[in-house]
Amino acid sequence: MATVENRQAQDEDKLAELGYKQELKRDWGVLHNFGISFSIISVITGITTLFEYGLNTGGPGVMSVGWIVVSFFTMFVGLGMAEIVSAIPTSGGPYFWAAMLAPPKHAPFASWITGWFNLLGQVAVTTGISFGLAGLVSTTASLNSGYTATAGKTIGIYAAILVSHAIVNSFGVHILRYLNNTSIALHSLGVASLAIAVVAKAPMHQSAKFVFATFYDGTGDPGWSVRASPAYVAACGVLMSQYTITGFDASAHLSEETRNASWSAPIGVLTSVGVSAIFGFFLLVCLLFSIQDFTNTVGSPIDQPVTQILVDIFGTNGAIVLMTLIMLCVWHCGLFSMTSNSRMMFSFSRDGALPHFFHHVDARFQSPIRTVWLAAFLSFCLALPSLGSAVAFTAATSIATIGLYLSYGIPILIAVVYSGNYKKGPFNLGVASRIIGVIACLWIGFITIIFCLPTTNPVDSQTLNYTPVAVGIIAVGAFGSWFLWAHRWFIGPIRQIEAEHHGIDINEPGAFEKAEAEGKLNTGIDIVNDMDDSRKS
Numbered sequence: 001m002a003t004v005e006n007r008q009a010q011d012e013d014k015l016a017e018l019g020y021k022q023e024l025k026r027d028w029g030v031l032h033n034f035g036i037s038f039s040i041i042s043v044i045t046g047i048t049t050l051f052e053y054g055l056n057t058g059g060p061g062v063m064s065v066g067w068i069v070v071s072f073f074t075m076f077v078g079l080g081m082a083e084i085v086s087a088i089p090t091s092g093g094p095y096f097w098a099a100m101l102a103p104p105k106h107a108p109f110a111s112w113i114t115g116w117f118n119l120l121g122q123v124a125v126t127t128g129i130s131f132g133l134a135g136l137v138s139t140t141a142s143l144n145s146g147y148t149a150t151a152g153k154t155i156g157i158y159a160a161i162l163v164s165h166a167i168v169n170s171f172g173v174h175i176l177r178y179l180n181n182t183s184i185a186l187h188s189l190g191v192a193s194l195a196i197a198v199v200a201k202a203p204m205h206q207s208a209k210f211v212f213a214t215f216y217d218g219t220g221d222p223g224w225s226v227r228a229s230p231a232y233v234a235a236c237g238v239l240m241s242q243y244t245i246t247g248f249d250a251s252a253h254l255s256e257e258t259r260n261a262s263w264s265a266p267i268g269v270l271t272s273v274g275v276s277a278i279f280g281f282f283l284l285v286c287l288l289f290s291i292q293d294f295t296n297t298v299g300s301p302i303d304q305p306v307t308q309i310l311v312d313i314f315g316t317n318g319a320i321v322l323m324t325l326i327m328l329c330v331w332h333c334g335l336f337s338m339t340s341n342s343r344m345m346f347s348f349s350r351d352g353a354l355p356h357f358f359h360h361v362d363a364r365f366q367s368p369i370r371t372v373w374l375a376a377f378l379s380f381c382l383a384l385p386s387l388g389s390a391v392a393f394t395a396a397t398s399i400a401t402i403g404l405y406l407s408y409g410i411p412i413l414i415a416v417v418y419s420g421n422y423k424k425g426p427f428n429l430g431v432a433s434r435i436i437g438v439i440a441c442l443w444i445g446f447i448t449i450i451f452c453l454p455t456t457n458p459v460d461s462q463t464l465n466y467t468p469v470a471v472g473i474i475a476v477g478a479f480g481s482w483f484l485w486a487h488r489w490f491i492g493p494i495r496q497i498e499a500e501h502h503g504i505d506i507n508e509p510g511a512f513e514k515a516e517a518e519g520k521l522n523t524g525i526d527i528v529n530d531m532d533d534s535r536k537s
Contacts, residue, residue: 030259030260030263030264030267030268031184032177032180032181033251033254033261033264033265033267033268034251034267034268034271034272034275035180035181035183035184036180036250036251036254036268036336036339036340037247037248037249037250037251037268037269037272037273038183038184038187038271038272038275038276039180039183039184039187039332039333039335039336040125040129040247040248040250040333040336040337040340041244041245041246041247041248041272041273041276042129042187042244042329042330042332042333043187043191043244043245043276043279043280043283043284044187044191044194044283044326044329044330045129045132045133045244045329045330045333046240046241046243046244046245046280047240047244047280047283047284047287047306048132048136048306048326048330049128049129049132049133049135049136049330049393049397050132050239050240050243050244050394050397051240051287051304051305051306052298052300052303052304052305053237053239053240053394053455054237054240055216055218055297055298055305056216056217056218056219056298057217057218057219057233057236057237057239057240057455058215058216058217058233058234058236058237058238059214059215059216059217059218059237060206060210060211060212060214060216060288060291061211061212061213061214061215062215062233062234062237062238063237063240063241063284063288064211064212064281064284064285064288065212066234066237066238066240066241067241067277067280067281067284068281069238069241070238070241070242070245071241071245071273071277071280071281073439073440073443074242074245074273074277074443075270075273075274075277076436076439076440076443077405077408077409077412077440077443077444078248078269078270078273078274079270079429079436079440080408080412080415080429080433080436080437080440081094081248081249081252081266081269081408081412082265082266082267082269082270082427083266083415083424083425083427083428083429083433084097084101084411084412084415085097085251085252085265085266085269085425086262086263086265086266086424086425086426086427086428087262087422087423087424087425088100088422088425089252089261089262089265089425090252090347090493093118093249093252093344093347093407094114094115094118094249094252094407094408094410094411095111095112095114095115095118095344095347095348095353095407096111096347096351096493097114097411097414097415098110098111098113098114098115098410098411098414099111099492099493100421100422100493101411101414101415101418101421101422102414102418102421103418103421107492108487108490108491108492109482109487110410110411110414111351111490111492111493112353112478112482112486112490112492113410113478113479113482114407114410114411115348115353115407116353116474116477116478117403117404117406117407117410117474117475117478118249118344118403118404118407119344119345119348119403120399120403120470120471120474121246121399121400121401121402121403121404121405121406121407122337122340122341122344122345122375122403122404123341123375123378123379123382124382124396124397124399124400124403124470125246125247125337125341125400125404126334126337126338126341126375126379127379127382127383127396127400128243128393128396128397128400129330129333129334129337130158130161130162130165130334130337130379131154131158131383131386131392131393131396132330132393133158133161133327133330133331133334134154134155134157134158134161135149135154135304135393136304136307136323136326136327136330137157137161137327138153138154138157139302139303139304139307139323140307140320140323140324140327142302143302143307143311143316143319143320143323144316144317144320151386151387151388152387154386155383155384155386155387158380158383159380161331161334162338162376162379162380163376164331165331165334165335165338165376166338166372166373166375166376168335169335169338169339169342169367169369169372170362170365170367170369170372170373171365171367174365176335176336176339179332179335180336182332183329183332183333183335183336186325186328186329186332187279187329187332188279190325190328190329191279191283191329192279192282194283194322194325194326195282195283195286195287196286197322198286198287198290198309198310198313199286199289199290201313201314202289202290202292202313203292203313204292205289205290206288206289206290206291206294210288210294211285211288211289215230215233215234216294216298217230217233218298219233219455219456219457220456220457220458221457222457223457224236224454224455224457227457232453235450236450236451236453236455238447238450239394239397239398239401239450239451239455241280242401242405242447242451243397243398243400243401244276244280245273245276245277245280246400246401246404246405247337247340247404248268248269248272248273249269249340249404249407249408250336250337250339250340251264251265251266251268251269251272252265252269254339254340254343262425262426262427263426263427266425266427267427287306287309290309290313291309292309292312292313293312296308296312297309297312306326307319307323310322310323338372338375338376338379341371341375341379342368342371342372342374342375343368343371345358345368345371345374345375346358346359346361346368346371349371351490351492351493352489352490352491353486353490357370358370358371358374382396382399382470383396385466388461388462391455391456391462391463391464391465392466394455394465395465395466395467395470398451398452398465398467399467399470399471401447401451402447402448402451402452402467402471403471403474405444405447405448406444406448408440408444409440409441409444409445412437412440412441413437413441415433415437416434416437416438416441419433419434451467452465452467452468452471453465
C-alpha cells in the first residue's frame with residue numbers, strides 16, 4: 001500500500017511540475033492504459049467498416065501490402081509520440097506537448113493550432129466509429145427480416161449509439177475500467193477466434209497471389225486508375241489501414257488517470273500500435289483468403305462485404321451471431337473514443353480554448369460529464385451530411401485520420417527542430433530521436449495530401465470528398481481566430497497551481513489578466529518562459 005501511495009504522490013508531483021493539480025481519478029494501470037488505445041484502434045472496427053472501400057480502391061493487393069506499409073510508418077509516429085508523452089504525461093496530449101516543446105514566444109500559437117486539429121480528429125474518429133456501427137446494425141437487421149435501411153433510420157440508430165456511449169461515460173472511470181477489461185478480451189480473444197473460425201470454415205480459399213498481388217479499381221467508370229494512374233488508386237486505398245491504426249494518443253489523454261504515467265503511457269502507445277498491427281494483419285488476410293466469390297463480395301446486395309463473406313461461409317444465422325460479436329467490439333471502440341475525446345476537450349477548456357463551462361469534473365463520479373455530452377453532440381453534427389452524401393462515411397474517416405495525425409505531427413516536428421527544449425523522460429530514443437521524428441513527419445505530410453483527394457469518379461454532389469472542406473474550415477478558423485483575437489489572451493496551458501498559490505480564482509473571467517496587471521502573477525509569456533526554464537532544469 002505504501003508503494004502505491006508513493007507512486008501516486010510521484011505522479012501528482014510530476015503533474016504539478018507541469019502546472020496542474022490532480023483532478024481526475026488516477027486508478028488505471030499499464031494494462032488499462034494499453035487497453036484504451038487498443039480498443040480505440042480496434043482493428044475489427046476499421047477493417048469491417050472500410051472493407052468495401054478497400055476492395056474498390058486497389059483491391060486485396062493494396063489492402064494486404066498497404067497494411068504492412070502503413071504499420072511500418074505508423075510505428076515511427078508512435079515512437080515519436082511515446083518519447084514525448086514519457087516526458088510530458090498530461091491529459092492534454094498533443095496540444096500541451098506543442099506548448100512545452102515550442103520556443104516560448106511561439107508556445108501559445110503552437111498549442112492553439114495543434115489543439116484544434118486534435119479536437120477535429122477526435123470528433124471525427126468518434127463519428128466514424130459510431131456511424132460505422134449504425135451501418136452495421138442496419139445491415140445485420142436486414143439479413144433475416146423485412147427491414148430496409150435508409151439514411152434517416154441510420155442517423156436515428158447512430159444517435160441512440162452516441163447517447164448510450166455518453167451515458168456510460170458519465171459514470172466515470174471506475175465503470176470504464178471494467179468495461180475496458182471486457183473490451184481487451186473482445187478485441188484479442190474474440191477477434192482472433194473470429195478470424196480462425198472464418199478461415200477454418202471457409203469451403204474454399206483464395207490463392208496467395210490473389211491476396212497479395214490482385215489489383216482492382218472499382219472507383220468508377222472509368223476508374224481513377226485510368227483517369228489518373230494505378231499508383232493514385234493504391235495511395236488512396238491505404239486509408240483503410242491508416243484510419244484503423246489511429247487514436248493511440250488515447251494513452252496520453254488518459255495519462256492523468258494512469259499510475260506511473262511516465263512509463264505506462266509510452267508503453268501503452270507502442271504496444272497498442274504493435275499489437276494492433278499484428279492482429280489487424282492476421283484478421284485482414286483471413287478475410288481475404290476466405291472470400292468465396294470476389295465479384296459477388298464486391299457487389300454484395302447487402303452492401304457490406306464482410307457480412308457477405310460471413311453469410312457465404314456460415315449462412316445467414318451464423319453471420320448474424322458473428323456480426324453481433326463484431327458490433328460489440330465496435331460499440332466498445334466508440335465508447336472509449338468518446339472517453340478520449342471528452343478528456344481532450346476537458347483539458348482544452350481548462351486552458352481557455354473552449355468556454356470555461358466545460359472545465360468541470362462531476363464531484364460524485366469524477367468524470368468531465370459536460371465535455372462527454374459535447375463530444376456526443378459534435379459527433380452527431382459531423383454525420384449529418386450523410387443524409388445527402390454517398391461518401392459521407394469515407395469523408396469522416398479521412399477527416400479523423402488527417403486531424404489526428406496533424407496533431408501528432410506538429411509536436412513531433414517541433415521536437416525535431418527544437419530538440420533541446422525539454423527534459424526527456426524515462427522512455428528515450430537517444431540519437432535516433434530526430435531521424436525517427438523526420439520520418440514520422442514526412443509520412444504524416446504524405447497521408448494528409450492523399451486523403452484529401454477524390455476517390456470516386458465522376459465527382460459530383462453525391463461523391464465529392466468533403467474532407468478538404470472540413471479540414472479547411474478548422475484550419476481557417478484556428479489560424480483566423482488566432483490572428484484576430486485569440487493571440488491577445490490565449491497563453492497556452494495554464495499553470496493552475498501557481499495561480500491558486502497566489503490566491504487567484506481561476507474560475508473568474510479575466511482573473512489572470514488582472515493578476516498580471518497588478519504584478520501578482522507573471523504575464524503569459526513569462527509563464528511560458530518559466531515552464532521553459534523548469535523543463536530544462
